[in-house]
Amino acid sequence: MIALRKLFSSSLRKQGPRINARRLPWLPAFAGMTVFVLLMGRAQAGDETGTIGAGGYERSHIAYVPDKLPTGAPLLLALHGTGMSGDQMRGVTGGEFDRLADAHGFAVIYPTGYKNTWDDCRKTDTTASKQLHVDDIAFFRALVARFHNTHGIDVRRVVVMGYSNGAQMAMRVALEAPDLAAAVAAVSANLPVPDNFICHPSGRPAAVLMMDGTADPVNPFKGGEVVLSHGQSRGVVMSTDDTARYWAKLDGYGGDPETDTLPHRDPADPTSVMVWDWHETGKKPVIAFVVKGGGHVVPNPHFPPLPMLGKVTRDIDAPQEIWGFFNSVLK
Secondary structure (H helix, E strand, O other): OOHHHHHHHHHHHHHOOOOOOEOOOEOOEEOOEEOOEOOEOOOOOOEEEEEEEEOOEEEEEEEEOOOOOOOOOOEEEEEOOOOOOHHHHHHHOOOHHHHHHHHHOOEEEEEOOEOOEOOOOEOOOOOHHHHOOOOHHHHHHHHHHHHHHHHOOOOOOEEEEEEOHHHHHHHHHHHHOOOOOOEEEEEOOOOEOHHHEOOOOOOOOOOEEEEEEOOOOOOOOOOEEEEOHHHOEEEEEOOHHHHHHHHHHHOOOOOOOEEEEOOOOOOOOOOEEEEEEEOOOOOOOEEEEEEEOEOOOOOOOOOOOEOOOEEOOOOOOHHHHHHHHHHHHHO
16 A cells, blocks of 8 residues: 555545435536436535625635634635536535544535636636636635634645536646645646646645546546537646646656555446555655546545446545545645
């Protein structure tokens, strides 16, 4: 087992999932498709909803704040995919970040993008957020400031994860605002190629976790054009390998990663998971989970099978792996 991942995941695996969500339907317009998702977290005592002005727009969010959150606690921002909302992002992660927040003492915010999209680094995009150059980083900074003032979270212990369009936005944070986030996690997304790239990287190293499926029908594992429904294109992205090596090079790594194949949990599951791991004392870690046969999904026990998005592996639980990585960076 790779040393760093063994360190950050062993304690989380012992807990196992604690399901306390009810099954309700919601209908996100993901990539122009009507997708039935069967699980949504129920309202809890620690829930907060609100709006905040940022970048000239009124923005909304839902959050979960555990009872008796300690002063100086971390804050996790979880960013949804195209056409979704913050509440729906909570659903596709099975409410697990809320339960992890209870267990480990951090707050979670599920922001909603402008008209349900994020202004990420891809040039080829016709969404409203891109066309209007909506300042999502200003939105995130405003949320961090509010939760520092109201709940005492530590502004140095902010982490950001995202799925699909949200993962692209998380990578924009790592590229342009590394002071905002101590680490980021990107699920089902690769960096755009130079011709499709509009961001202005700071050049500073970043702690990054990636999680990509080799059979992703939206984000091509080997690189290429991201095409949504009705032929809508988001332009060309790098391969997963090139994206991971971009982050590794940024962090000062010159060689190949350590690799490991995770234990297979379910003989009926056709997927498997390999881990690429760059870590060294004094450097930011880069971890990539490669799901062989996996689709455009957030792997977790609660994500329902959706044929148009591909297979969901049962060999990893994304929220647990992501928080384990974040926790190892924040220590």
